[in-house]
Amino acid sequence: MAENRGWDEFDAGAILFTFNEKVDNIATTLAEDRPYSSSSSFTASVGDWRIEKPIFNKDYCIDCQFCWIYCPDVSIIARDKKMIGIDFDHCKGCGICVEVCPTNPKSLLMFGEHLDDDECLASWPEKDEKEV
Amino acid sequence: MAEKIDLLETEVWDGNMAASQAMRQAQIDVVAAYPITPSTPVVENYGNFLANGYIDGEFVMVESEHAAMSGCIGASAAGGRVATATSSQGFALMVETLYQASGMRLPIVLNVVNRALAAPLNVNGDHSDMYLGRDSGWIQLNAYNAQDAYDLNLIAFKVAENHKVRLPVMIHQDGFMTSHTAEGVKTLQDEEAYAFVGDFKPMNAMLDFEKPATYGVQTEEDWHFEHKARQHNDLMTKVYPVMEEVFAEFEKKTGRKFDLVTNHRLDDAEVAIVAMGTTVDTAMMVADQLREKGIKAGVMGMRVIRPFPFAKIAEVLSNVKAVCCMDRSSPGGAPGMLYNEISGALYNSAKRPVVTGYVYGLGGRDMTVEYLKGIFADGLENAKAGKPTTPLQQFIGVRGPKLNFL
Amino acid sequence: MFEIRWHSRAGQGAVTGAKGLAEVVSTTGKFVQAFAFYGSAKRGAAMTAYNRVSDKRIINHEKFMSPEYVLIIDPALIHTADFTANAKENTKYIITSHLNKEDLVKSQPKLEGKEVYVVDCMSIAMDTIGRAIPNTPMLGALMKISGMYEIDFFKESMLNVLRKFPQKIIDANMAAIQRAYDEVN
Numbered sequence: 001m002a003e004n005r006g007w008d009e010f011d012a013g014a015i016l017f018t019f020n021e022k023v024d025n026i027a028t029t030l031a032e033d034r035p036y037s038s039s040s041s042f043t044a045s046v047g048d049w050r051i052e053k054p055i056f057n058k059d060y061c062i063d064c065q066f067c068w069i070y071c072p073d074v075s076i077i078a079r080d081k082k083m084i085g086i087d088f089d090h091c092k093g094c095g096i097c098v099e100v101c102p103t104n105p106k107s108l109l110m111f112g113e114h115l116d117d118d119e120c121l122a123s124w125p126e127k128d129e130k131e132v
Numbered sequence: 133m134a135e136k137i138d139l140l141e142t143e144v145w146d147g148n149m150a151a152s153q154a155m156r157q158a159q160i161d162v163v164a165a166y167p168i169t170p171s172t173p174v175v176e177n178y179g180n181f182l183a184n185g186y187i188d189g190e191f192v193m194v195e196s197e198h199a200a201m202s203g204c205i206g207a208s209a210a211g212g213r214v215a216t217a218t219s220s221q222g223f224a225l226m227v228e229t230l231y232q233a234s235g236m237r238l239p240i241v242l243n244v245v246n247r248a249l250a251a252p253l254n255v256n257g258d259h260s261d262m263y264l265g266r267d268s269g270w271i272q273l274n275a276y277n278a279q280d281a282y283d284l285n286l287i288a289f290k291v292a293e294n295h296k297v298r299l300p301v302m303i304h305q306d307g308f309m310t311s312h313t314a315e316g317v318k319t320l321q322d323e324e325a326y327a328f329v330g331d332f333k334p335m336n337a338m339l340d341f342e343k344p345a346t347y348g349v350q351t352e353e354d355w356h357f358e359h360k361a362r363q364h365n366d367l368m369t370k371v372y373p374v375m376e377e378v379f380a381e382f383e384k385k386t387g388r389k390f391d392l393v394t395n396h397r398l399d400d401a402e403v404a405i406v407a408m409g410t411t412v413d414t415a416m417m418v419a420d421q422l423r424e425k426g427i428k429a430g431v432m433g434m435r436v437i438r439p440f441p442f443a444k445i446a447e448v449l450s451n452v453k454a455v456c457c458m459d460r461s462s463p464g465g466a467p468g469m470l471y472n473e474i475s476g477a478l479y480n481s482a483k484r485p486v487v488t489g490y491v492y493g494l495g496g497r498d499m500t501v502e503y504l505k506g507i508f509a510d511g512l513e514n515a516k517a518g519k520p521t522t523p524l525q526q527f528i529g530v531r532g533p534k535l536n537f538l
Numbered sequence: 539m540f541e542i543r544w545h546s547r548a549g550q551g552a553v554t555g556a557k558g559l560a561e562v563v564s565t566t567g568k569f570v571q572a573f574a575f576y577g578s579a580k581r582g583a584a585m586t587a588y589n590r591v592s593d594k595r596i597i598n599h600e601k602f603m604s605p606e607y608v609l610i611i612d613p614a615l616i617h618t619a620d621f622t623a624n625a626k627e628n629t630k631y632i633i634t635s636h637l638n639k640e641d642l643v644k645s646q647p648k649l650e651g652k653e654v655y656v657v658d659c660m661s662i663a664m665d666t667i668g669r670a671i672p673n674t675p676m677l678g679a680l681m682k683i684s685g686m687y688e689i690d691f692f693k694e695s696m697l698n699v700l701r702k703f704p705q706k707i708i709d710a711n712m713a714a715i716q717r718a719y720d721e722v723n
Contacts, residue, residue, distance in 0.1 A: 005358070006358065007357075007358040007359070007361035007362045007365065008362065008365070010358070010359070010362065011336065012237045012298055012362060012363070012366065013235070013236045013237030013238070013298065013336070013347070014235065014236070014349050014351055014355075014359045015236070015237075015336050015345045015346065015347060015349075016345065016346040016349055017336075017343060017344070017345055017346070018344050018345075018346065019343065019344070022342040022343055023341075023342055023343070024342065026341070039346075140565075142564055143564075144557065144560045144561045144564045144570065144572070146573075170576075255576070256576070276597075277597070277599070306599075308573070308576055309573075309599050309601070310599075312573060312574065312576065313571055313572070313573035313599070314556075314557045314560050314570075314571065314572040314573070315560075315569070315570060315571045315572075315596065316564045316569055316570060410599035411599070413597035413598070413599050414597065414598050414599045414600055416597055417597045417598050498600055498601040498602055499599075499600060500600045500601075500602045501598065501600050501602070502602075
């Protein structure tokens with residue numbers, strides 16, 4: 001975002017535009033292919049806000065889409081109703097996706113931001129028999 | 133497609149009907165309203181037109197005036213022609229949203245049928261509500277009679293929606309004295325009126341699917357001042373040129389002339405009354421009567437209240453010796469608004485006239501010809517003496533011991 | 539310029555009458571105002587309505603008026619309303635009453651020495667329109683006393699004012715106007 005602009009340098013009415021150019025069929029265009037403007041939050045990374053990160057384990061995922069629905073930052077990436085991963089530019093590490101994940105063991109778990117993803121997956125817990 | 137109404141060249145309308153008819157002719161997309169006396173008939177007439185097939189747009193009944201203006205803001209941001217009407221307590225409830233509308237630069241037209249503010253409760257006309265809105269960043273136009281209410285509605289859309297302006301406009305008319313007084317109003321036929329107002333041209337429409345816009349953003353210390361400065365700059369510099377252009381076009385079409393300030397026989401006047409609303413008309417009549425007796429009286433009417441025509445006022449009052457400013461609103465522990473602002477405009481003028489103030493007509497109290505003659509007489513004494521011969525603030529028409537201040 | 543003050547009860551149609559008169563006057567190229575004093579008065583409360591008629595554009599918006607004509611369309615108001623307020627020496631009073639002029643003046647001494655005309659608008663309205671709306675008959679009486687317009691021209695103009703009503707009501711109003719014109723004295 002261009003900082004320190006003077007009063008004569010913006011659109012009247014404090015209006016912000018989502019896209020840099022005219023768009024067409026936006027609903028069928030993937031987020032990463034949309035011409036988001038600098039005033040859209042899509043172009044701002046908040047990844048460094050995280051203390052913990054969600055790690056996705058596809059072995060247990062049933063594609064229920066709960067995480068996709070509940071994520072407050074639209075950071076669950078799904079294609080054709082299948083969960084494929086997390087948008088770490090916009091995930092703030094709130095952990096809601098883990099809370100709502102219904103599988104046993106969970107298909108999403110929070111780990112320290114500094115930890116290696118493979119090590120996290122290797123330390124995935126077993127099924128909790130008491131919960132069944 | 134809405135049906136047309138064949139209008140007589142002169143219709144007998146009250147100010148409310150005049151506003152409703154102009155709104156109908158402007159083919160508004162959305163009216164969101166919550167009726168309140170004395171502006172109720174503006175909305176009632178409009179609803180009647182809609183029910184009878186004379187209007188294509190949407191009419192939204194809401195649950196309060198706050199919601200009415202909120203609905204107007206949403207519809208205007210979405211990208212349509214929008215208007216509503218209110219008065220008094222309703223206007224007061226609307227105030228929060230008025231600042232939203234002007235800050236988002238939405239060209240909403242609001243008919244304010246002026247009425248007193250409670251307590252005590254009163255449905256009659258004074259300018260308290262008008263004064264409440266004067267720092268809200270809206271353009272404020274002032275009607276002196278029903279004809280003005282009709283004309284200024286048509287003018288308001290054209291000024292507000294101009295892409296150089298993009299600011300909301302209030303049209304003020306006096307509750308009952310204008311709104312419920314039927315008089316001859318020269319009309320434009322529906323096609324002519326619409327051709328004058330023109331098609332609505334969207335700008336940064338929120339619901340432009342090719343280029344959607346976000347309205348109502350948050351700006352803290354690092355951005356807010358710049359946006360407010362931009363809005364003030366546009367009020368101060370962009371409105372007058374467009375307004376004068378629209379006035380000229382309107383005069384060409386109708387022969388009816390509007391100016392930023394109404395100059396009635398001021399050029400050689402010794403004494404002038406400055407007023408708003410119906411009092412301007414009555415004072416002009418009184419000035420004409422005094423002229424027949426050789427008294428050089430004139431009247432300045434505040435056609436445009438905001439943006440305040442500072443330079444124009446200094447110009448038209450430059451040769452007057454005494455100016456009497458008439459405020460129809462209780463000033464709440466201060467000189468009246470007109471007294472203050474007119475004094476400000478004249479303080480640095482070469483001849484610096486004597487300026488005095490009057491508070492009158494609260495809650496609909498009649499401003500009579502006799503009172504106006506008395507005020508002109510005061511002014512004449514001030515002109516002769518070259519200084520105030522009365523207190524600077526006099527209450528006119530109030531019962532009890534004479535009330536003066538300052 | 540001449541001015542008219544109506545004394546009425548809210549709901550009897552004084553405002554409609556004043557506006558109807560204004561519409562007729564306007565079609566003849568004259569200038570006109572019609573207004574009323576409002577408060578939060580309910581149906582039945584005493585109220586006043588006003589007309590100004592002039593050959594020149596009317597820019598006087600004061601409510602104060604010293605009328606040429608006072609029209610009283612409710613029979614009881616001569617006993618309760620201040621109907622002589624701000625009157626001129628030669629103000630004409632057209633009063634709705636079932637009494638004859640002599641008895642009427644006896645019942646209200648304020649009328650002594652005034653130019654008084656009597657017409658029973660209430661009975662006329664009940665007979666013709668079937669409701670106690672004495673406004674249009676009063677206009678018929680005003681035409682007779684003031685000579686403002688020929689009665690045929692006035693009735694024709696009122697047809698236009700009343701055009702949104704059903705034919706039966708229009709006919710009844712026409713009959714009421716004519717009867718009041720004929721009967722006022």
